[in-house]
Amino acid sequence: MISQHLGQFLIGGAWVEPGPGASRMGVENPATEAMLAEVALGTAADAEAAILAARAAFDGWTATPVAERIALLERVLALYRERIQDFADAMRLEMGAPAAWAREAQAWAGEVHLEATLEAAQRFHWEEQRGTTRIIREGIGVCGLITPWNWPMNQIACKVAPALVAGCTMVLKPSELAPLSAALFAEIMQEAGCPPGVFNLVNGTGAEVGQVLASHPAVDMVSFTGSTRAGVAVAQAAAPTVKRVAQELGGKSPNILLPGCDFAAAVRAGVEGCMANAGQSCDAPTRMLVPRARMAEALEIAAAAAEAQRPGDPLDPATTMGPLIGRMHWDKVQGLIAAGIAEGARLVAGGPGRPQGLNAGHFARATVFGDVTPDMTIAREEIFGPVLAVMGYDSLDEAVRIANDTVYGLAAYVQGPEAEARAVGRRLRAGQVSLNNPPWDVHAPFGGYKQSGNGREYADWGIHDFCEVKALVGHG
Incomplete structure (x- = not known):
């Protein structure tokens, strides 16, 4: 399944053409070495446009009741289930994954992580009283989500779902090597009625789009999955603005x-x-x-x-x-x-x-x-x-x-x-x-010690990572 939107970006609720200076790259089927399609690679300006759209949408979205945010994720899950074979076909093509593995592992992973996040959100302690202090957990802000090619839907679901229910807005940069499934996901986000600017997608390289997401002062958090080498570059770019960085990196298990x-x-x-x-x-x-x-x-x-x-x-x-x-x-x-x-x-x-x-x-x-x-x-x-x-x-x-x-x-x-x-x-x-x-x-929480990263993903663990904690002292 190849989306008609590979040459466009989802910014502010609409599919838009890349700005000046954008390029295109062939998407290869690694099982055959045949070219499947072309994907647009954005520039720093494209990335900034998406960031500003997310920033403009944040105040309204984070004030939305949790029940409405959960309802949106329920609609996303329902649409994902309807199109799960399309996702499996996309990952079979972009990864060369065996058909059964693409359906029963790769596409399945996205489904079960959406389900787990929904279950966690419904029992999550968004507020609690401790003595005379009210503890509130609220969305951290605008999030840059950078995902890899090896488990596309697993990682997109593990980032988008908790960010969404936490009340964050976001810009997703999937791997340019495997963009087919991410484009389908953006389509169902739009079809599910995601408010404009809450979810944005810009394809591009790490050096161009990824670095802007990591360094931009309007981004409050970067969640990155990839190599340790690239994770170091993301952390260095994020340091001057002291944004939160969550990383799931390499392993030698x-x-x-x-x-x-x-x-x-x-x-x-x-x-x-x-x-x-x-x-x-x-x-x-x-x-x-x-x-x-x-x-x-x-x-x-x-x-x-x-x-x-x-x-x-x-x-x-x-x-x-x-x-x-x-x-x-x-x-x-x-x-x-x-x-x-x-x-x-x-x-x-x-x-x-x-x-x-x-x-x-x-x-x-x-x-x-x-x-x-x-x-x-x-x-x-x-x-x-x-x-x-x-x-x-x-x-x-x-x-x-x-x-x-x-x-x-x-x-x-x-x-x-x-x-x-x-x-x-x-x-x-x-x-x-x-x-x-x-x-x-x-x-179960998923994440690493040492150079395998920091932070944890999956279910309520992922929601925690996308939240700030506020104490209203004297609230009692």
Whole structure:
């Protein structure tokens, strides 16, 4: 599904043509390398026009009763459900995602986050009395929302929904690499009756539009999801105006397999988790830690699980893994695979180049390295591709030390007997620790320690991030 509005921006409630100096960029299907459409890339002036529209709309919107803001989000959810297959088709095209994954993971994620935010908003403590003081939570102001290409609807829903119910107005800058689904989302925001200026969309690059959102004095908050490198640039641009910055950045998540776990099942699940979304997830379990004495067994199971992945045509029901987002990213992943080989890691599955039989598309091979040591590049850098590093440990203390030996701290995973897994989980320096492969909890806080960012998303946690807290002292 390709929107007719890719060449326009939604500003002040209307689809408008880009201003002077705007350019256009082809949108590629990474599974075929064919161009799907062209997207307009805005300038600083386009970004400022959207910011000023959001600023003009803020006073009226933030004074709107919470019940009306919730009602708007309910209409957005209803329209999203009606068009969910359109969203799935858009992400299949712009990401090359397998059709089932696009529908059951990518499009589904947007739906469940809208639902979770609605549930949270209905029970949220917008006001409370503490002694003679009235505590009020109200929208922080104009928000710049910068979202990535790897989970388009997940991240748009996680930012737009809480900002909307909190009483904020906003400018969304989606990734220019995957703009199709964002344009559809803007259409349903308009159809749902969103007041002019409350939600605005401007496509563009981070260097142009993103930097304006981060630095503009009329923007009160920036919520950014992307690489740590880009997150640093956003924070630096935001610093002079002392605006709030919420960031969900990179990760190098450990997956500790305890001696008492169901070893074969845990290894297979770890490989599948790493390879999901072609490894292009910031919380992917990319470092598997196994008892050193069981390394050979782990590698045999992991290699078989990696070789069972089926990259290929997104419309083929047998396809389980899509391509990387583009040639530049494919080259980066290939360079890191080469670094793993050069530094002496043991390659047991996959490796350089495209999968056999695929001569087009930015596909990478499902790759597993064994006997990886903590000093190796593939153990330290976020690869953002289907590459798993299997590492050995001799004691739980060593496993925890290796797991925490990273500049990142977004997610971590532990497999094993319940009490032991809980104890190990408490020792891991990560914002979200999953014990024994639980279902995705969209009400759990999501965000990172260290260079994985700050702030938390999902449900009421996301609403909190978009609120200021006011104390009316003597209100009693």
